[in-house]
Each structure stands twice: as C-alpha cells, then as structure tokens.
Amino acid sequence: MEKRKLEINEENVRLDKFVMQEMPNLSRTLIQEYIKEGHILVNGKNEKASYKIKMNDDIEVTIPDNKDMDVLPEDIPLDIVYEDQDVIVINKPSGMIVHPSAGIYSGTLVNALLYHCKDLSGINGVNRPGIVHRIDKETSGLLMVAKNDKAHQSLSEQLKEHSVTRRYVALVHGVIPHTHGKVNAPIGRDVNDRQKMSVTKNNSKEAITNFTVLERYKDMSLIECRLETGRTHQIRVHMSYIGYPVYGDPKYGKKKDDQSHGQFLHAKKLGFIHPTTGEYLEFECPLPDYFQAKLDELKGE
Template sequence: MEHIISEEQAGDRIDKVVSTLDADWSRSQVQQWIKDGSVLVNGAQVKTNYKCSLNDKLEITIPEPEVLDVIAEEMDLEIYYEDADVLVVNKPKGMVVHPAPGHLTGTLVNGLMAHCKDLSGINGVLRPGIVHRIDKDTSGLLMVAKNDMAHESLVNQLVAKSVTRKYKALVHGIIQHDHGTIDAPLGRDQKDRQSMTVVDNGKHAVTHFNVIERLKDFTFVECQLETGRTHQIRVHMKYIGYPLAGDPKYGPKKTLDIGGQALHAGLLGFEHPRTGEYLEFEAPLPEFFVKLLNDLREND
C-alpha cells in the first residue's frame, strides 16, 4: 500500500498518520511495523516519531500474521468477569502468566487460549491479551485484553496510574507505623541480573501500605501500587526492612516454607475500555494464606 502525505498530514508523526489510514490498525501495531521496517518513507526506514513532510511517499507492507505456536490447554480458570473486550481472572499461586521460549505449556496464557480465541495481539505471540503480570508465586486478579482497543485503553490507564491494585502481604517483623509510603526507584541488580533492587537511576516506583494486623514476628499488610514495576512490593518491603514471608529471592534465609512469597493481588479496579464504567473486583485470600494467618494467630 502506498500513500502520499498531504498538507493536512505534514508535520504529524508517522505512526499517527499510518494509524488513521485503516480503522483496524492500532497505533501500537503501527509502531511495531515501523520498527520492523514494514513502513518506509521515500524508500527509507524511519523512527516512530518521524515528522512527515509534504509529498512524502509512504510504502506500507502489512506483515503476515505470526503463527501462534503456543498450545491451548483446557484449565479450570477462575474467571471473575468477561465480556467482548476484557476478562478478569484470579490466577492461582504457582502458575506462570505467559510462556517463554523453552517453556510453552502450563501457563495462564495456555488456559486463556483454550477458554477464548479472541485475545489482543499487541504483546506478541507469547503474551496474547496480557496487559500486566503478577509473579508465578503471587496469586490474584489480572485483567486481560480481548482486542487491541481494550489493550491500549488498559495500558493507558496503567500509565496514568488510574488502575486500582491492592495486595495483601505477610512480612517479617513488626511494622510500628499504621501506614506509610515507599518512594524508591527500582532497577536491575548489577550483581544479580535476575533480581531487582533500589537504584538511584532506576524507574520511578511508589508503594503505599497499611497495617492490617500485627502478629508474633510478622505483620499482615495491604499494599497499594501506584506504579507497577517488576517485583515492586517484594523489593520495596525488603528495602524498608520488612521482607515478605516465604520469598526465596528477597526474603531472609530463615523464612517460612510456603513455596514462595505470601502475596495476593486481592483487589483490581479499572475503567471499562468501551463503556467507561468503573469496574472493581475482589478475590479472597487463598486457603494456604488463610491457614498461615490462623496458625500464626494461634502461636501468638
């Protein structure tokens, strides 16, 4: 497909112009095409922020859809909400959200693909519909996009920090303050690239916490994410001296043997991408977490 830039389009970004040429083309999709060289300007590859000039000749080659080689697997998923645009699912502890090379089965995405065929393709073949993630050993609610319009809306809400995300966590130590805010930038640990840590030049990260209950040697807290960085709650709570119980990566050597961090994404709220209605969902603590708290109360 070819297109010549008009006077009205001159000065506009290339991704904006191309995304207006077809109602089915999302801006995120077009940006990926530009990066891949599927959109040329006067025969040359440009960046997504290129400003068009009058009479620029655009050549657009729509890529063949990538064949999805991730296997759909029937799973007993706990769906909290579903319509034509979005889906909210309660992920169990121990389940990986999406496949990775060499590990293509048993993930939430495998189950979602068996449950519904229509998932957003913006995040690529291994992460269809996935807008945000929670760690393998964290349980709780995730929103999933079933089309590109919904995906862009939900991502924009995450960027605007308008999504409500509250987690329940059990941490080592007795937190004296009833509530607090941790504002500390996060980045890769230079000594361990698989871990995150607080670094001066890291990405902005803010976590708010409220104490729910103080137990012997532990505190049960609710954490609300303002930003959503990798391992954010786990790293922030460690940073202030109260690492998550059971956390094999950021917890103390002597922690609870519960197969991973005691962290549950219990409340999720967002605006519906199509209707604008605010939706909010709450998932109760999983059984292991309830039993853990009861055992600690009995030993208190």
C-alpha cells in the first residue's frame, strides 16, 4: 500500500481535478473510484469528487495493494550494459517508463526486469523492485538497478552523498556564449500547471545544475550536464529557465520542435562504487541514432 499527502497551493478546485493534476498517472475515472472507495481522504473524511479544496485541507491518497498485483513480467528487450549478482546497468530507450504507477502496469522497465531476472531488491515495494533512481520517460540512457537489498542500500547511500557520477548530454536551443555555466535555482510544482515543475520559491527544493558547452551550431548548442541535486525534470526546467530549452521537450521546449522522440536528453555516463567489491565502475553509452542524426544534420547546415 502506497500513501501520499498532497501539498495544496490553490483553492476552490474540485477534489478529483486537483488529485489528477498532482498525480497525472491516475486517470480521472480511477480517481473518482478511489474517492468513492475512501482511498482519497480530506481531513480524514471521505468527501465527494466535486468537493472544493481549501488551503488548509489535509489530502491523503492511498494506492491499494491489490493494484500492485497487476505488475507482471513482460518479454521486452533490454540493452544491458553490465550485469552481475548485485547490479544491472541498463541503457534505457526514450519512450520507456521506468516503473509502474497507478494506472500504468505494462511496458515499463520494471516489467522487462521481472522477466529478465527474478532477483531484484524489494526495498521500494512490488511496483519498483530494484529501482534505485529514475530518469524521465522520454530521456534515454544509463540507469543502475539493484538485485538485492544490500546493493540497493549501498547505491542509495551513494546517491544521497552525491558520489555517483552522472553526466547527461542535451541539445538545447540557442548558442550559449560561455563554455561553462551553473544554474542554482529552486524547483517546485508549477502553480499554473500541476503536471509541470518550475523555478519557484514556493514549496520548492534546492536545485543545482552545472553544464559545459560541447558544440555550438547555427542556432543550437550541445551541452553536458552534471547535477548536484536530483529534482524532477531538473535539467529541462533549468535550461528553459535560463532561455536555452531542450530541443524536442514537450513540456518545457518549443512547439515547433520535432517531438516524436521527446526531449533530446541522454544519460551518457554513470559511475559508482560496487556494493560488494568496493571497485569503482564507470559506464558510458553512445547517443541514440535519432539524436546523432540530428547532430549530423546541424553540422551540415
């Protein structure tokens, strides 16, 4: 059973609509079903879907355990970069969701992992076995997965200590004049669009992104990013905030972009201390074909 308390930043919104904004993976039909069944409570009470929320309301959503049983192994091909008895490193394609959530129980990386191996850590429950960290659905690249609880605890601690090496490559709009940059701007939920994040002082957390310009084109730049924090959509929000949105980004980019592959953002490098041997391992994967083809096109302009 998964429980979540929702932060309220606006009033006079229908309860079902507000929950859908906060938890976009839930359909409105499912939310209304949860409300009727008492899985969504306001101040500990069962309210109607049409209830208008107030700033001081306490809203708690409970995802029933029986929904977890729908997560099944699926024979989905995996690009495995490294694997041993403790860890798997996957090169995730753009378009694949990392783990199931309410309303989404098929086609995820977890479904593929459950088919590939039976030994995954159980720290994050049956919906997220082995998942130590995530990358966005439309972001491609390297992801580490724990095959047992000991490995999971070790990798999670390394993430908390910021000792994991993670480098992302992104194609952004605009020609960035300086070679290095640092964006230090807090990120929180966008008050105007609950499915987006934004730079804000309200209910936000510290977010720091470092970037280096790798190539400059006619009206775009290729950059490498290093994160000091790991906020939702961090690179996408920060680069849009400073006026260089990621190409192809459906949420924070330009509508004229080719969005068939989502944002051109790739987790290219991943390094960590092996949970058992203590050896430092580092992996790197090439850009997806569509990403490289776009760069070749830009070079030819």
